[in-house]
Amino acid sequence: MRLYITVISAISRVLGVLAGAMLFSAVLSVSHMVFVRSVLGWSTVWQTEYTAYAIVAATFLGAPWVLIERGHVNVDILQLAAPRPLRTAMQVASALVSLLFVAMLAYAGWFYFEEAWSGGWTSDTVWAVPLWMPLLPMPVGTVMLALQYIAEIMRLALDGADPVEHQPVLFSASTEEARP
Structure with missing residues (x-):
């Protein structure tokens, strides 16, 4: 399990x-x-x-990298308030629902990519890009995101939820100044 988590x-x-x-490269292109x-x-x-x-x-x-960094939008006020075993269960449930959604998106992305590939679709512009090229990142990214969700579920099964003090804090409601 640890090898899978490490590789993914x-x-x-x-x-x-x-x-x-x-x-x-997009910034360079616009420039x-x-x-x-x-x-x-x-x-x-x-x-x-x-x-x-x-x-x-x-x-x-x-x-998938954003998932590793815990950067996806997440309303976690209940998770942070819950005791660690319940927080782990809530995070696993959330990951399973997300995994289901991402798996469906990966399937749809693959279907769309394959249709563009076999149909020889091109963009309707002067450049006429074969559309399989810009469509390929969708199934690749969503399949990797699904595999990363599986790795996160495995990590939760092995280690449990992260302690609250290790959760990243983006915004603080505290108005107190830091004390030396």
Whole structure:
């Protein structure tokens, strides 16, 4: 079990780095487009489409890494208030529901990708990108997200929920100043 968790988490982290690189390439693409339009006065062909595809791909491919970092939207006020065994059960239940949703999304993404691949679909733009390329990150990212949810469920089964003091705090309701 620990080997599975380690391998899947390592792959998710690599996909997170790839997602970051795709976002950076999208920034470069927009910068190129602004330069070409504003400075050179030329029209652009591929930049807008590439940027949209890169951002969507980064979203799907980066999702497993975001799960590792506990960055997905999560209303956890009840979990944090619950005793550790109940918190573990609530986190497992939440992960199972999420896993079911992600598995259905992965199936739909694979079906859509396969249809674009076998049908030879291309975008309706001058660039005419084969649509299987921008669609591939959806099934890859959602399958990896499902595998990462399984790894998280295994981690919860082995270690239980993280103690409350180790939970990341994004916002604090406290108005007190930090004391030395």
